[in-house]
Ligand code: SF4
Ligand code: SF4
Ligand code: SF4
């Protein structure tokens with residue numbers, strides 16, 4: 001049986017969440033492994049939420065933000081990007097590869113990009129296998 | 135005259151600093167002695183384990199248990215002290231959350247042993263001897279307590295009534311706990327943190343805070359920080375923002391950043407993740423705004439390169455109790 005990764009996706013309401021709608025409306029195909037949590041801004045995604053997702057059984061986490069300059073709250077995406085870089089380095093020190101926690105930018109109009117990012121993330125986490133807990 | 139209630143202090147994987155903190159009560163130690171029969175403390179008294187085993191269960195009123203659980207012996211003593219004590223208090227960061235010893239959880243046992251017994255520059259071990267639980271010598275078999283695969287906090291092994299944070303806990307806080315338990319007033323709910331506040335070290339810190347915008351991170355040996363300005367704003371990783379208050383902001387007071395010894399503030403589960411969140415909130419994003427998406431990553435990476443050991447910085451005192459510690463990283 002192939003391993004189906006569970007991924008928690010934190011999607012910004014103003015961009016990628018709409019991008020997901022767009023992908024759906026245009027009937028684009030993308031794997032169903034991402035459990036979507038709508039947030040008002042990627043800047044709201046506290047690193048504790050990422051770790052809690054892992055602890056709750058996620059094999060990967062995806063954070064999608066508005067492109068630079070497009071954040072509805074001006075700078076939430078820069079803050080989210082910064083937090084993600086620090087968290088990735090910390091995870092790596094703990095032996096957890098960065099593919100398990102992807103941060104990227106998807107706008108409301110980018111349905112195609114949305115399905116591509118989802119597909120890539122699912123495949124990358126699938127290749128890593130399940131994230132085990134202690 | 136009724137016998138005084140028994141007080142004990144046990145060290146597991148500990149440095150001895152917690153005992154020093156108790157002794158630093160100075161003359162108040164006499165008041166402790168007046169209120170309690172201080173009857174077990176391997177660092178200071180000669181009572182033996184067999185004396186404890188001989189006591190009825192629950193005979194000790196309070197045990198202050200310091201040190202983390204690193205060996206089988208630490209674990210065994212945790213169970214014994216739990217059984218013999220009415221109130222078991224995890225005393226200090228090691229016992230509450232693993233402290234420095236728990237950083238050993240970042241590497242598998244074999245790697246730790248290799249570093250400790252073979253590779254350290256100060257080690258002279260030509261035969262490459264690695265300790266094992268049983269060693270046969272002509273006289274018989276020598277035994278050492280086994281090294282556990284992972285360091286645990288006290289509460290990860292036995293039921294704990296209260297936690298006193300700090301590395302070590304501050305004497306005035308130890309005193310406040312002793313007063314609370316001797317006053318006869320009802321104690322806080324089981325599982326509470328005693329001898330600390332509920333907010334962050336920043337609340338007790340007198341340094342001036344402005345609009346935090348950090349352009350670069352610096353280390354304590356790089357420069358002499360301004361005496362009155364928030365250290366974090368000057369680019370030092372001051373963990374005060376992600377650390378429980380209670381110490382009186384001791385370290386920032388002497389121009390040193392808080393390293394986080396009082397653990398996370400009330401309600402925060404993971405001190406390191408909290409600190410990363412805070413760093414994201416105070417980084418000067420002006421410098422990122424003109425950059426392309428990939429360049430943002432490179433810039434932030436450059437920025438954090440000056441923190442050589444992220445886990446050791448963000449989880450110096452709380453790795454055992456962190457969310458991160460519950461994930462399985464590299465294959466063992
Ligand atoms: S908490 Fe600090 S002072 Fe106490 S035993 Fe641990 S390292 Fe030593
Ligand atoms: S971050 Fe550090 S220096 Fe700044 S206010 Fe908080 S405790 Fe004080
Ligand atoms: S300032 Fe921080 S590191 Fe220093 S004693 Fe207080 S809590 Fe501990």
Ligand code: FES
Nearest residue numbers: 012041066072076
């Ligand atoms: S509103 Fe979309 S990332 Fe801030």
